[in-house]
Amino acid sequence: MSLATTTNYLTPTGREEPWRFTPLNRIGGLHDPSVELHDRISLEPSDIPAGVTITVEDALAFPPLSANEDQVVTRIREGVSKVLVVTIATNAEVALPIFLVRTILDMNPEISRVQVKAGVNSHATLVISNSGDGIFAEEIELNLAAGSNVRFITLQEWGSKAVHVARHHAIIAKDATFTSFVVTVGGSLVRLLPTVEYTGPGSSAELFGLYFATDGQHLEHRVHVEHGVPGAKSRVNYKGALNGDSARTVWIGDVFIKAAAQGTDTYELNRNLLLSDGARADSVPNLEIDTGDIVGAGHASTTGRFDDEQLFYLMSRGIPSEEARRLVIRGFFSEIVSKLNLDEVEERIMARIDNELATVKI
């Protein structure tokens, strides 16, 4: 299906609040109605474990599950004819991770929609890895039924030219637990919207992120957690490093606690490590609380330079400076990486981080 041009949404200009950090001139036209977007299912499952089915469905039969205000997501919703649907059966205990791999090898702008449906009391880990170079927009909606437990890991291991704009939206029902890891180490421009809403009490979300930007990269993560029901919990912890004078990162942490969301427990954290003088990390935590009855709500954001005392300490034990830096950076990220509990993925990420470090002399 080619994209209808009859939509009445506004094309972002870059002056709007949600777009003010994004270099629209580098977004490959994903926001621009005059640029045609190709509708393509690009995720390839490797082994599909028992209890999981992956099908391609008609988009009309699988309409979006959530409200959306993002212009690129609107274009995706209007532009796709098919949806990749990942279904985790009720009560399924899927021990092996579900690996989905996407490799894009040409720069024709393309879009994709995915729905993940986790059945009641099901357990599963989903790993999506993105590599290659392309111009790509996607929406992934995850619907967690009551009592389910989903770990959702996305790896942005793109090449240096890739443009990736995406919304990952989780809808979390009563007593369901959602854990997400966003790892963004590649791409020219990456703009991800990890968003969460709750539909029942006892629901919980832990959102972890790791990004490493080097020269020429703009890596933007806009977390949005909407506490609209009582008794839900959220934890957000994103860590980033920037190496190179034109490295750029943006982290937005919107946590909204609505009047109905009594007993909410939330904490969000973003830490950035600047390895070069010219690198710039924007970090904007934003907590809005409309109820007086909360368990806890807090946020913290720090952006700092490399700690010379740590380097000196390691070097004073004979460790050469390059290796000392590598240890400190690995240490900085290990808090997040070690929670992945997937050895092969952990090693791959750490190796990539070593590589990113090696690209520019600090």
Add this chain to the structure above:
Amino acid sequence: MSTLEIKGLRVSVVTEEGSKEILRGVDLTINSGEVHAIMGPNGSGKSTLAYSIAGHPKYTITSGSVTLDGADVLEMTVDERAKAGLFLAMQYPVEVPGVSVSNFLRTAVTAVRGEAPKVRTWVGEVKEAMSALSMDPAFAERNVNEGFSGGEKKRHEILQMELLKPKIAILDETDSGLDVDALRIVSEGVNRVKENQNLGIMLITHYTRILRYIKPDFVHVFAGGRIVEEGGPELATKLEENGYAEYVTA
């Protein structure tokens, strides 16, 4: 037989009001097997001396020399100094989040010895060194100095010294913050390395109690950025009784 030779060392730090001289001409020679105690009032520059020898970037050497067996230490990078055989047990060991003690020790030992320790013997070597210092083996899996108590940090410093086997060690207030038993255990550790390696020691301290375990050959009084008096062990006792008043006003 090794010799650390410090001659006419002058060192400044950069402050908001400009450069401030801390060390004002330090002369000191330490040979293998010798213990030199350095005692002096707070702020007299003892840690500055220790850090300057180790190569901390905060300190600027304005004149003088430091050599180890004739090699110019001041020309060496920080890691090269460690590889040359210098070790600094720090007054305030640094926390390194996310880096485990075992990974740190292995990386350091690999760098200093020039080859990775044999897997088969390494684990035993670390275990033995830890148990000799009464350190719980669980420390190996903790992050470097993170959440360690003051005394645990000091034991960890001496653990590193045991594994790195330096020629000359500078112990900057290693005894501060140690309880009575820990003081004995840590001192025994230092003496072990001294025996095995014929280690030369610069022992910076405020108290004579550690000198009961680690017997000094020389005691130096440090005040106003230089050594103002030298003597034998009896000088330490005199300092403990009289304090530094006569040196500070001098």
